[in-house]
Amino acid sequence: MRFVAGRLSRARVLMAVCGTAAAVLAPAVAVGPAAPAASAVSSADAAGREGAAITVTTAQVGAPGNRAVGVVPFTDAVYRSCADAPASSRGCLMVGHVAKPYEIGKFEVTVDQWVAFLNTADPTGSDPHGLYDDTESSSAWPKYGQINFSEQAQPGGHYSVAYPQWADKPYGFATFLRAARFVNSLYNGRVISKTTSRSGDFQYVSYRVQLSARTENGMYDLADPKAVRTHGTGFVVPSQDEWIKAAYYDPRGGGTFSYWKYPTNPGVFGDGDATAPASTVLNPDTGDVTNASTQPLASYHADGQPAPSWCPGQISREACATVNPLGLDPIAYAALYQGSLSTVGQARTTSPWGTLDQGGNAVEWTDTITPPPSGGSSARVWRRLHGGISNASAYQMWPSAVGLQPQDNVFFNHTYPWLGIRIGVVGDLEPCPAG
Numbered sequence: 001m002r003f004v005a006g007r008l009s010r011a012r013v014l015m016a017v018c019g020t021a022a023a024v025l026a027p028a029v030a031v032g033p034a035a036p037a038a039s040a041v042s043s044a045d046a047a048g049r050e051g052a053a054i055t056v057t058t059a060q061v062g063a064p065g066n067r068a069v070g071v072v073p074f075t076d077a078v079y080r081s082c083a084d085a086p087a088s089s090r091g092c093l094m095v096g097h098v099a100k101p102y103e104i105g106k107f108e109v110t111v112d113q114w115v116a117f118l119n120t121a122d123p124t125g126s127d128p129h130g131l132y133d134d135t136e137s138s139s140a141w142p143k144y145g146q147i148n149f150s151e152q153a154q155p156g157g158h159y160s161v162a163y164p165q166w167a168d169k170p171y172g173f174a175t176f177l178r179a180a181r182f183v184n185s186l187y188n189g190r191v192i193s194k195t196t197s198r199s200g201d202f203q204y205v206s207y208r209v210q211l212s213a214r215t216e217n218g219m220y221d222l223a224d225p226k227a228v229r230t231h232g233t234g235f236v237v238p239s240q241d242e243w244i245k246a247a248y249y250d251p252r253g254g255g256t257f258s259y260w261k262y263p264t265n266p267g268v269f270g271d272g273d274a275t276a277p278a279s280t281v282l283n284p285d286t287g288d289v290t291n292a293s294t295q296p297l298a299s300y301h302a303d304g305q306p307a308p309s310w311c312p313g314q315i316s317r318e319a320c321a322t323v324n325p326l327g328l329d330p331i332a333y334a335a336l337y338q339g340s341l342s343t344v345g346q347a348r349t350t351s352p353w354g355t356l357d358q359g360g361n362a363v364e365w366t367d368t369i370t371p372p373p374s375g376g377s378s379a380r381v382w383r384r385l386h387g388g389i390s391n392a393s394a395y396q397m398w399p400s401a402v403g404l405q406p407q408d409n410v411f412f413n414h415t416y417p418w419l420g421i422r423i424g425v426v427g428d429l430e431p432c433p434a435g
Helices: 007-018 039-050 111-121 176-188 240-248 317-322 330-336 410-415
Strands: 053-061 069-071 093-095 102-105 147-149 159-161 190-199 202-210 234-236 363-370 382-386 403-406 424-426
Touching (some): 053 111, 093 240, 111 147, 111 159, 176 234, 240 363, 240 382
Antiparallel strands (some): 053 102, 053 202, 102 424, 147 159, 190 202, 363 382, 382 403
16 A cells, blocks of 8 residues: 555545454454355354454456457357457447456355355344345255345354355355445455465465445445446456456467457357367265366256256255245256256366356356346346356357346346356455554
8 A cells, every 4th residue: 555644644545445344353264265164154153243254365367458359149259349240139249358457256256255244244134235035045945045044043143054065155146236235345344364376377366354244335335226336446346348358368369369268268169069168067965076077167057968966965855856936846947947056166177367167157247237138127227247057058158148137136036046246356455454
């Protein structure tokens, strides 16, 4: 942090970079994406008292000012510019250019991290901001229910990971507004420590952050329905361009116009799914990846193969196959809900910048606002999502798969258990003193 003269100016800068929790806070249990499942309970219990401490690991993304490419939504190609793209009713978008270096989550936000946030943001269990729904519970949805709620629990402990196996899976019931509140909790919290590391060509940063209960402003002022970033430094929900660059742009010039077809490998544009990664095979009781030696690899539903699937071993097979909050009969349920979320990072295949699971597993929100689709309500705010899911085919992992949804689509997040979050960092974020 650069020197600023005067106590008042110094305090303002500290608050802007460190958040309002730069005051003295008691230590809490750190939670990381790859933390053992047993850590889930301790991190959640600590949350409501002082604000849980979680660990967020990011990949550094360089090559500022990289070139963009043109994409026609959901087609098997990229173009040097939209002038080179064929005319289409879908239009053409230029995507992937980012002017400055930034960071993006190495992993998706996990259930364990989300529970720590819930108990910090909602210690009384009253849920004034709609951060939880009963459909997320293991009783309402045995196969997909990640988080349980107890009304009788002590303050700061109302939410818990449903089963230990869920702790290191991606949180799967996000809306953009939930993602923005999570980011605001990080932004308003305190960066306790920052460490850097290298693995091969990739550079990573791990932040230990004490979460804050303040969720309605910070990086995003949620009083504004069209909330955008309000600061140049801090945690963010990645933009569409930041997300696409981290997933597909190869600074070494691989792929087509330096863009890969999949976040796992360059592939060949125009060949359908012929060069798609292999699909994960999951332990049926734990959701751990069992075929990580097969590379490249992603959690998606490859044509002609079973979708990657699991259900907690503590639940009967019958309940896993039949009980759902949507009222679907077993046949319809089996047809519509096949793929499951796998343990983060276990597919082991990295993007050009060292991220994991940007292809498949959970689709991820961005903060990019977009016009509604034809027939969509213009009264709602629509945002982009990217990445494909374990329940869908390979084409959803293409750079042209520029999905969009209303940021507050409650029906979608009640019925679609593959909606994830990946954190970004902009600017030079540094640890803050405790006092």
